[in-house]
Amino acid sequence: MNANNQMNGNAPVAGTLYDSSTLINVSPEGRIVSIFSGAWLLGSAISKVDKKPVQSLARLLGAGYLLYRGISGNGLFNGFFGKRKADRHARAVNIRTSILIDNPREEVYYFWRQLNNLPVFMKHLQSVEEYDPLHSHWVVKGPAGLGTLEWDAEIVKEYPGEFLGWRSLPGSSIATAGRVTFMDLPGGGTAVDVMLTYRAPAGYLGSGLAWMLNAAFENMVVQDIRRFKYFMETGETAS
Structure with missing residues (x-):
């Protein structure tokens, strides 16, 4: 890939390696909701950590992922599976x-x-x-x-x-x-x-x-x- 292609945001050509952990593959709307939902889960986990420690730990992990996803714009699952764009539909x-x-x-x-x-x-x-x-x-x-x-x-x-x-x-x-x-x-x-x-x-x-x-x-x-x-x-x- 040459510098022009990189600056223009073109997809990597065949055989080119790129770091999926820095790829922005989440839509702007998805980032907003990820931050909102992550903050929500974080608050829920903290409020119940004494009563439900296992469930709270799971929610903390989920909150961390959602906050990372929203702030960075990078969905780790999308990057791992080589997806440059989000799915058209999310599960209801x-x-x-x-x-x-x-x-x-x-x-x-x-x-x-x-x-x-x-x-x-x-x-x-x-x-x-x-x-x-x-x-x-x-x-x-x-x-x-x-x-x-x-x-x-x-x-x-x-x-x-x-x-x-x-x-x-x-x-x-x-x-x-x-x-x-x-x-x-x-x-x-x-x-x-x-x-x-x-x-x-x-x-x-x-x-x-x-x-x-x-x-x-x-x-x-x-x-x-x-x-x-x-x-x-x-x-x-x-x-």
């Missing part, structure tokens, strides 16, 4: 949780439907700004306020009082979709069923780390829904 993470709330269904639904209410009980949300009845802007904060992710979303299906479905808009730094169903309970109260699908930008983590983020996000959602129940029933925010 699906999270589902349900809870029973003692309030009437329409009251529960319409509080959720005002999307700017969500940060009241969803601690990972910094803000949700509604542009109009169908479009909104979401900001998610990392642990201890370290880093943020932002995206625009749209409501794609709604049955007032019963069902709400949304998804992020094309070009967002994170691909996400969700739906929440509200059902009457015999004798009063509401059953709330929440499903979230999260797909990172292409190539944002090695396939072996997907389970770690699934656990982190699932725990986050479950805790947020419990806070939602507490707020609806008491009018107070849970710690």
